[in-house]
Amino acid sequence: MSRYGYGYPRYVSVAQKKAKAENTLKKLKKKDPDISPIEIQGTKLASSWWGISWNKNLEGYADFSNRIGRGRSYVRHGAVLDLKIKEGKIFSLVQGGASRPYIVKINIHKLKSTAWETILQKCRGKIDSMGDLVEGKLPRAMETLLTDSKNGIFPSPSEIQFDCSCPDGASMCKHVAATLYGVGARLDNDPSLFFTLRGVNMEALVSQTLKNEADTLLKRARSKSSGRIIQNADLSSTFGIEMEGGKNPPLGQKHKKSKPKLVISPATSKKSSVPKDAKPLLPGIKSRKKPMNNNPDYDLVVAMIRRRRVKGIGFKEIKERTGIEDTKIRNILFRAKQKNEIKNISRGLYIKET
Template structure:
């Protein structure tokens, strides 16, 4: 649908747009609608490996280079008032002259491509925690980010629509949402695997079959780092390692055995105390029984005198 220049809404300054976006978010929340606005602090839209890699992938295709700049300004000033990432799709609302609804459909990673990617990365990622934190070698990083054959979608795998009147192939609202995805991956990198309909654990599934035979397990430092990484990622406090738990289990067994021996010893002492006095009381009774007999035998002699 085409529009005349006179039909376009008036330009809204950045400060007014931010205020309008905040009011719209508050209004939606009062209605009971769960919204997840994109908040950008500073100039950088994304700061982690996954967020930056998503944005770099978008900017690496000429199809988008003319439309992305306006989207960057929109996402920075808080115009993306809601962004929801699910399997194979992104739904969002952007505040402009009005509130526009955007839907972005992302194709699933082709099975053959995913298998090839997992095979190439096998042995290069130690754990799912390291995967989500982007802690792996430069070679693995390059393979994951490779255009057309990596994890990130290419233009032909991205379809989008917006309720705004802009007839361009990619309006600024769609561009803002695509950048918003990069910002959201800073917070929740696992959403990328959900979006592409793959399981991130597959990238570490072949770890044991590809490592050198001389490597029987992770170094002690890596075990400690993994525990700290899990604590940081999920907000948990790691109380003890497996080795400490095993040592504690052995100590508990020894403690229980010692307690059993002590109880048996105490029971034996108690039994001895109960039976000992009975034997001592039986001896005086035996002597008392003998004395009357001795007196009765002496009485005839006394009577003769």
């Protein structure tokens, strides 16, 4: 029977909505262990620069501003049971009033190559490392460029098409709105997904700057009477890059056959140090002297995650057991995910990639 007899929907409390979403999520996880729900911690829908900027961009358009707010309560109550981001596509399952969750599909245009090249030119020299980009530690001028409503990298309403299996006839239903806010929350954990979504290479924002600095330093070293040449390892630790032999240099530039290629690495510090109060190495890890990736901290973190094959290990525990600083851990996690060595099973929780 409808509420008060006037045709209003039956009132459902917040606790009932949460319980319904949790019950459905448990059933879905039994069928699909890789399901990836959105879990909001605290009062903010997003806390990183990337997540906040994504939400502000959507809320800044008149076409969306009056409707996207409908999804705030849904995403807060855990209604987004699964969310996947791929190149140009977003897929989600959102628990609504029906017993089964609704299916949401969103298509977002890839960033045009001409617009991306313009952004690369304007941002050149304004960022020092991949870590700064991931953390959203950007100069104000660069933030303005990236978030510009006409020429930035965030999508406009005309670049977004969405569809939901619910019966709501609104152009943007609550389930679509909740999904879009869910993307902002997901970017908190992995900003690289934004670049995946828009079909561009995030490394290109910093690669040219690092290459120019490295080439300048090499020329200076070679010009000295002693003939001393800076070694690749020094360049790696100084600039956060790795030297490799290869055919395809960054940004389409051609190198001579004898000239190595520069490849971006999240490393930002010259030396890797472990605080005195850090806990000892895990059993089975005998030494840090010969790391597989020339980075003992990287190997230690990845080894810890691999040992937690079922339940995974959280960011806080990694920090407590290794003593490695927050930024360096995030850079390691980002790099390991890019190499498909680990994966997220929930916010801040990692396991070995199967």
